[in-house]
Amino acid sequence: MSQAIQIYDTTLRDGTQGEGVSFTVAAKLRVAEKLDQFGIDYIEGGWPGSNPRDLAFFEEAKKLKLHHAKIAAFGSTRRASLPAEEDPQLKLLLEADTPVVTIFGKTWLLHITEILRTTAEENLKMIEDSVRFLTENGREVIYDAEHFFDGYCDDPDYALQTLEAAKRGGAINLTLCDTNGGKLVSEVEAIVGKVCAHFPDTLVGVHCHNDSGLGVAVSLAGIDAGATLVQGTMNGVGERNGNANLTTIIPNLVLKMKREMNCKSQLSKLRDLSLFVDEMANRSHDMKAPFVGASAFAHKGGVHADAAAKVKESYEHIEPELVGNRTRVLVSDMSGRSSVMMKAKEVGVDLDAHPDELREFLGKLKELEYKGYEYEAADASFKLLLNRYLNGKKDDVELIGYRVMVGHQTAMNRTVSEATVQLKVGDEIHHTVAESNGPVGALDAALRKAIAPVFPEISEVELIDFKVRILDSQHGTDAIIRVQIESTDGKEIWGTVGASDNIIEATWEALIDSVEYKILLHSEGK
Numbered sequence: 401m402s403q404a405i406q407i408y409d410t411t412l413r414d415g416t417q418g419e420g421v422s423f424t425v426a427a428k429l430r431v432a433e434k435l436d437q438f439g440i441d442y443i444e445g446g447w448p449g450s451n452p453r454d455l456a457f458f459e460e461a462k463k464l465k466l467h468h469a470k471i472a473a474f475g476s477t478r479r480a481s482l483p484a485e486e487d488p489q490l491k492l493l494l495e496a497d498t499p500v501v502t503i504f505g506k507t508w509l510l511h512i513t514e515i516l517r518t519t520a521e522e523n524l525k526m527i528e529d530s531v532r533f534l535t536e537n538g539r540e541v542i543y544d545a546e547h548f549f550d551g552y553c554d555d556p557d558y559a560l561q562t563l564e565a566a567k568r569g570g571a572i573n574l575t576l577c578d579t580n581g582g583k584l585v586s587e588v589e590a591i592v593g594k595v596c597a598h599f600p601d602t603l604v605g606v607h608c609h610n611d612s613g614l615g616v617a618v619s620l621a622g623i624d625a626g627a628t629l630v631q632g633t634m635n636g637v638g639e640r641n642g643n644a645n646l647t648t649i650i651p652n653l654v655l656k657m658k659r660e661m662n663c664k665s666q667l668s669k670l671r672d673l674s675l676f677v678d679e680m681a682n683r684s685h686d687m688k689a690p691f692v693g694a695s696a697f698a699h700k701g702g703v704h705a706d707a708a709a710k711v712k713e714s715y716e717h718i719e720p721e722l723v724g725n726r727t728r729v730l731v732s733d734m735s736g737r738s739s740v741m742m743k744a745k746e747v748g749v750d751l752d753a754h755p756d757e758l759r760e761f762l763g764k765l766k767e768l769e770y771k772g773y774e775y776e777a778a779d780a781s782f783k784l785l786l787n788r789y790l791n792g793k794k795d796d797v798e799l800i801g802y803r804v805m806v807g808h809q810t811a812m813n814r815t816v817s818e819a820t821v822q823l824k825v826g827d828e829i830h831h832t833v834a835e836s837n838g839p840v841g842a843l844d845a846a847l848r849k850a851i852a853p854v855f856p857e858i859s860e861v862e863l864i865d866f867k868v869r870i871l872d873s874q875h876g877t878d879a880i881i882r883v884q885i886e887s888t889d890g891k892e893i894w895g896t897v898g899a900s901d902n903i904i905e906a907t908w909e910a911l912i913d914s915v916e917y918k919i920l921l922h923s924e925g926k
């Protein structure tokens with residue numbers, strides 16, 4: 401039986417070397433706890449010799465009550481010509497007081513002569529001394545062989561000597577790094593195989609970057625060739641194009657390669673973990689991320705949706721629930737009847753009662769999409785459209801008219817907008833006026849003021865996103881403007897859409913749909 405794979409997460413160290421990625425100390429601690437709950441084996445928390453934030457993390461991390469994971473502090477081998485016990489960086493690694501220390505050393509002669517500006521012999525001593533100093537001080541040492549694959553291609557004997565030096569020093573794991581991320585799958589597979597044969601009694605790991613778009617593929621090839629530890633980051637964050645993405649590696653190892661690992665039982669929490677890490681890093685989640693992205697199991701093409709409705713695996717490579725994701729059906733002008741049926745079911749409308757109208761409704765939907773509406777991200781507008789079209793449902797709020805004025809007051813150095821709306825709500829006419837900085841805010845405020853006396857639930861609704869897109873000339877000489885709004889009542893988030901050659905009119909349509917949807921939710925007891 402093949403050996404279990406150890407997962408080594410470096411989101412909090414190499415991940416933070418990515419452009420635009422940073423965590424506060426508090427966020428780092430929360431991510432570490434979450435990674436532990438997920439069952440990750442090693443969590444690299446940072447480089448204590450690098451900055452006060454990482455030092456503070458290691459200080460606070462001592463108080464964490466982790467169930468399984470070991471925290472690792474990261475750093476480099478000692479400086480050339482400086483005894484290990486006098487090297488300030490190595491001292492800081494000990495002071496971090498972690499059970500594991502991971503140090504990187506040089507493999508590639510180019511780096512030794514041109515970057516460290518030392519000799520090949522001294523580099524071997526730097527590796528051995530540094531690892532020995534840390535192991536003699538009670539640390540479990542993982543040795544990261546930086547640029548291992550480039551170094552091996554340049555001088556395989558010397559590359560192996562660097563690993564032997566780390567082993568002599570007492571490293572429990574030799575991790576081979578594709579630091580520049582430029583290696584191909586076949587190269588990594590062959591070299592890892594040779595290293596594993598050379599060190600049959602030592603654990604070998606891989607640490608790969610994504611510069612050629614192959615970070616995950618080369619990591620998996622390394623495992624296939626005998627490595628039993630894989631380093632990577634959540635969501636693939638990291639220097640340049642990022643590190644190998646653990647949210648892709650883990651499900652491939654478990655579901656496709658049938659490998660054992662401690663976090664296997666937590667696989668259905670993978671999407672949650674991925675979202676959490678992005679949230680902590682204040683990044684938006686990648687919709688297209690394999691396995692965990694919102695689009696990973698989203699079917700837009702009508703033919704796909706039809707087949708997936710009949711036999712799920714016809715267009716899904718795994719059951720989405722295995723990684724905590726779900727199948728989604730997107731309605732658009734590429735939909736067929738099956739997509740509409742599935743989407744209707746998802747938003748709670750029963751189309752079985754309307755078999756004849758379905759084709760007609762589909763035609764209407766495609767016509768609206770052609771005019772500029774887009775229902776893909778506007779589930780609430782889609783549900784209202786279904787209700788209006790198939791069930792003849794009347795809107796609760798009827799527009800008599802609105803007017804919006806935008807003015808600039810130089811003396812007060814401000815722009816002010818005023819909106820007036822006149823609505824029929826039930827049998828009553830409501831006429832209100834409201835002011836705001838911008839026209840959307842003014843229109844929204846006047847609309848709420850008019851209907852709140854009859855539908856007080858509207859006060860719970862908040863606009864959380866407003867997107868405007870000018871559509872191209874396929875719609876004729878007048879540009880069509882599409883407005884998409886996201887709203888929430890604190891319990892649910894919904895999307896609505898409007899389209900017109902006038903931005904205010906498009907905004908109004910999206911706003912009124914948002915309000916109608918909240919009234920509908922309330923009437924359904926939600």
Ligand SMILES: CC(=O)SCCNC(=O)CCNC(=O)[C@H](O)C(C)(C)COP(=O)(O)OP(=O)(O)OC[C@H]1O[C@@H](n2cnc3c(N)ncnc32)[C@H](O)[C@@H]1OP(=O)(O)O
Nearest residue numbers: 447449450451476477478479480504505506515516546579
């Ligand atoms: C592949 C990787 O991802 S490795 C990790 C890279 N991550 C980082 O660099 C983030 C954290 N880094 C830092 O905060 C800083 O670079 C520090 C604190 C580590 C060093 O700062 P400084 O002492 O000012 O050095 P600086 O950053 O200018 O240069 C790096 C030094 O490390 C040396 N160095 C690089 N790799 C190694 C190594 N494996 N062993 C020993 N020394 C090394 C370089 O030779 C250079 O020293 P030199 O200028 O005397 O030749």
Ligand SMILES: CC(=O)C(=O)O
Nearest residue numbers: 504544546547577579
């Ligand atoms: C050690 C490391 O981060 C690298 O070689 O990429």
